Amino acid sequence: MYVAVKGGERAIDNAHAWLAEERRGDRDVPELSVAQIREQMTLAVNRVMAEGSLYDPDLSALAIKQARGDLIEAVFLIRAYRTTLPRFGATQPVDTGTMRCERRISATFKDAPGGQVLGPTFDYTHRLLDFALAAEGEGPAPASEAPARAGDVPHVAGFLGREGLIQPEPPVDGVPPDLTRQSMELPASRALRLQALARGDEGFLLGLAYSTQRGYARNHAFVGELRIGAVAVEMEIPELGFTIELGEVVLTECETVNQFTGSKTEPPQFTRGYGLVFGQTERKAIAMALVDRALRWKDLGEEDRGAPAQDEEFVLMHCDNIQATGFLEHIKLPHYVDFQSELELIRKLRREAGEGREAAE
Amino acid sequence: MSEYNFAYLDEETKRMIRRAILKALAIPGYQVPFASREMPMPYGWGTGGVQVTAACLIPEDRLKVIDQGADDTTNAVSIRQFFEKTAGVAVTEETARASLIQTRHRIPEMPLTEDQILVYQVPIPEPLRFLEPRETETRKMHALEEYGLMHVKLYEDISRHGTISTAYAYPVRVEGRYVMDPSPIPKFDNPKLSDCPAIQLFGAGREQRIYALPPYSRVVSLDFEDHPFEASKADADCALCGAGDSYLDEVIVDDAGGRIFVCSDTDHCRARRAAGHLGAEGAPYEEADA
């Protein structure tokens, strides 16, 4: 006698309880606080904010804790929460020219107004494990802090623009489309493209950007400028008739200066790629700028070299890690109905092939 | 979960989804783009179906959720709980008593009625996707009714295997116009799509598409005149209820590879046993089974 398996409900409850226990780990070790994550795992927090498309360090830290440090899972928690929030409107475009820069470097000019500011970077650290960090107790004394550059730090690309050496980017009027409120339509406007890249998976964009450097739609990029710092977010309130400052966000902005193009009618010019990401996320911002530039081949009259990074549909439809991970992982859900139909088909085909062989013999 | 709106989504989002559903019903088989939201379950777990269900639910509804034909599979349980919590609607496992059924991979065995809505979870809504990966190109093919390539695929199947080797997600043509993916239901279920009194809605969350079959739509499975479509199932009867005409799951019962077949539609099987039907391995029905 056979009794069909049941108990999906109980299995789920038990799994959740076990998951909670595993998340806590050894209870002899003190529990991690959300504030500790926010303050000491800041780059993880930044990545979750960027790919989760929600600027909230506390929620991001909470999501990391809840996700047991799985950053894509944390991004997912933030995205699902974000969906439930009302959308009040669009802010004014942030002015990164007035950014309070913690870090600002240019690879194209030795010096420029505003100066080179190294900031808190891993760039010149020697990657030696620091066993002092393994010892409990207070870390190093606070660094002597240069005041962040307040006020106008002009964009490097602006200097090239003044001479007409770089392709202009005229401002666009109107409220840009919102990727999270409309379905992706292809070909996409640049605004939609940049939105998709800004929340796209860092690893995916890194790989694509790297592929352009290795010759798949190579477009030699100089980091014209990379800046990280806080900018004010302002919104015009229709009832008031003027803009008010809502707060500040930390952004990473990367503008690349790429090899020039030109034709018989157009004199040669540098072109540019653009990356703008929440938080200190410079790997992502640089990768985004390179991929943005590769995707602009059509606007710039370049050749389609069939490279993955040039293929808008390929890039935009596959850069979102929440979509990707969901579809990838869903293959572990039950598929036995489909599998059964395949099983029967294969048995039938093999039976017919066997009969055919016998008939032939 | 009182901090969330009825059925989780806010009213504005639901209106947007309802507009897409109405458009889908007006153009049977056409994939309507919609601004799919991020749901608190992963893409691939039925986010499209969940959004369609959320947009359709009213407090008076009685909801049934099945996955692989069964009410007690983990994901069916999870989605049912989600709507119990967020919408507080009544739930049931009985097909006949449900006003809205969300399904993954099956159509219930019991014929549906005009008072019911069947919501399918769809992973890949585009029937041409594996012939042509580009959305921009497939949309054009649908617009221009260029479906020759679809038949080339079926032709290739026959020339290689002697038969059409698509066992599930078997493509159909709706009202003589759009070629549609019926979601990964076994082809055994295809005939139930056509002339169905219930409203059939298909939601693909990750791919941001909704499509629909209004009641009594004519749905034809693609085939050749000399290789007609055939709905097939395992050549066996249900071991529990003895049904010979329902879709069967194969269950391996011992280390020697011994196997039996049981109804994939658990409610159908339960109802038959309650009515006194008994299969070779079945136990007589008891109330506790319900």
Place this chain on the structure above:
Amino acid sequence: MTPLLQVRDVAKFYGPRVGCEAVSFDLWPGEVMGVVGESGSGKSTLLACLSGQMAPDQGVVIYDTRDRGPMDTRAMSEPERRMLMRTDWALVHQNPRDGLRMGVSAGGNVGERLMAVGARHYGDIRARAVDWLGRVEIAAERVDDRPTAFSGGMQQRLQIARNLVSGPRLVFMDEPTGGLDVSVQARLLDLLRGLVREMGLSAVIVTHDLAVVRLLADRLMVMKDGRVIEAGLTDQVLDDPQHGYTQLLVSSVLQV
């Protein structure tokens, strides 16, 4: 009688560069027009404009449709144009890879146009595919093989069968013998000539190979720098070229 194709003052520019310019001619039913010139002369651009692959910047291309008479192909809707492409018209590419589905069997390749216009009987489709394979001298037992397993000459013959199976009235050919060995070329030309005669096809053939037009074309246009510099009956142009460039073209061939 109405011309099958009327070409009037067709021009295509790539920025400041001329693709082709001021091209006009009539193609009559059953007639084969050859277009010769060296690479860069604009002959492929012209073919692309005529066959709807590219929109000309100027001029009109009027096709005598079966049911509605002469129509400007540019004014047609995309569905109409695409329908024409898979029924009345055929396009033979220089590289068979551009005209074949390499992952689909020979039978599927030939059958596609039939299925595109509604053929739904597997046995009939297959029988017609096998018949056409025979007509292009491909053995029937290769019907289930993919083009990747075929030689270059066979691939080109398969492409021709795939195009002609639907009984088109007008065939556009772009260097149909390009990239093939000389002996293979001769056999293909022979085959093409037979099919053109037998089916009464009208065709526009673009080539740099004068032997191809000598054998296939009734009339000839010689192109240079995007313009037609000489046109006339094939034998007349080849045996008594008037334009200096044509004389050069003909004599260079004779030297080969």
